[in-house]
Amino acid sequence: MSLVLTGVPVLVVDGPEADVAAELLREQGAVPVGWGDVATRIGLVRIPAGTETTAADEALAWAHRNGIPVDDRRPREERKDATSSSTVGEVVLVGGGPGDPELITVAGAKALAEADVILTDHLGPVDLAEDAAARGAELIDVAKIPYSRQVAQERINELMVERASEGKKVVRLKGGDPFIFGRGYEEIEACTAAGIPVQVIPGVTSMTAGPAVAGISLTHRGLNHDLTLVSGHVPPDSSKSLVDWTALAGMTGTLVLIMAVKNAGAIAAELIAQGRDAATPAVVVENASMPGQRVTAATLATLGETIEREGLGHPAVIVIGDAAGHIAELG
Incomplete structure (x- = not known):
């Protein structure tokens, strides 16, 4: 799994794993930023003067206004209560393999289990996406069926950015591997241009x-x-x-x-x-x-x-x- 965050400032929210998050972000080339005690404690770049705050929701709103990605490792309940729609989420491109749900990678299955939104093709382990929808995830069909119904790539890019901008974890589920005739790189470009953190989980190519x-x-x-x-x-x-x-x-x-x-x-x-x-x-x-x-x-x-x-x-x-x-x- 690889993060495309080189040189990108990322707001680290204070919590039990804030120091771990900051160190991982530095290793991936990002610039972790923060406010108040957390910035002092783990050596983060402070957010600009005039936005200093001790309230997570205010810092998250600042990040949202400025298109700054957020690394928030607090329990899901706390994130939803405190951030509402002000937290920038993330997009995960998941290669689903050739079709059998058991042939997806462990990391891919985990991402689906944690997703708030899933944009799925008609190929790959669609059953797993439907299972995630049954437990509450939003499922969006963006299939490109050969010589039939097609969802424009531009629309797919828009949907990913829209949902992630609402603070949601978005999984783009693709058959095979995202980078084998899968237009995965175009989706990465769309996300990074919008300031959305994006990860890639390779798949077993058909x-x-x-x-x-x-x-x-x-x-x-x-x-x-x-x-x-x-x-x-x-x-x-x-x-x-x-x-x-x-x-x-x-x-x-x-x-x-x-x-x-x-x-x-x-x-x-x-x-x-x-x-x-x-x-x-x-x-x-x-x-x-x-x-x-x-x-x-x-x-x-x-x-x-x-x-x-x-x-x-x-x-x-x-x-x-x-x-x-x-x-x-x-x-």
């Missing part, structure tokens, strides 16, 4: 987890020494494609495609046209780790027609390469 739960080793001894991840959300002939398909076709290792169900046939045809063997093994892992998981084998030449014939859909991970020809029997 790139590796999907094939693993299907019994496919992406790196097979004696077969390949390289592994490449590609987003297939646009076809090779699109002006928006940033992929060097010629270079990919010339590689001999394992190629993993995500968000590629719709364009898999076009991608396969391009790889073959650029020199990749049409008989190269390919496997589609649909709904990896979930009850509806399906593992469907094909070749590069038959990949597109296999997906269409079998009615395969999102979410799916596609593995291409000699390693895809080796599927272990699991369970």
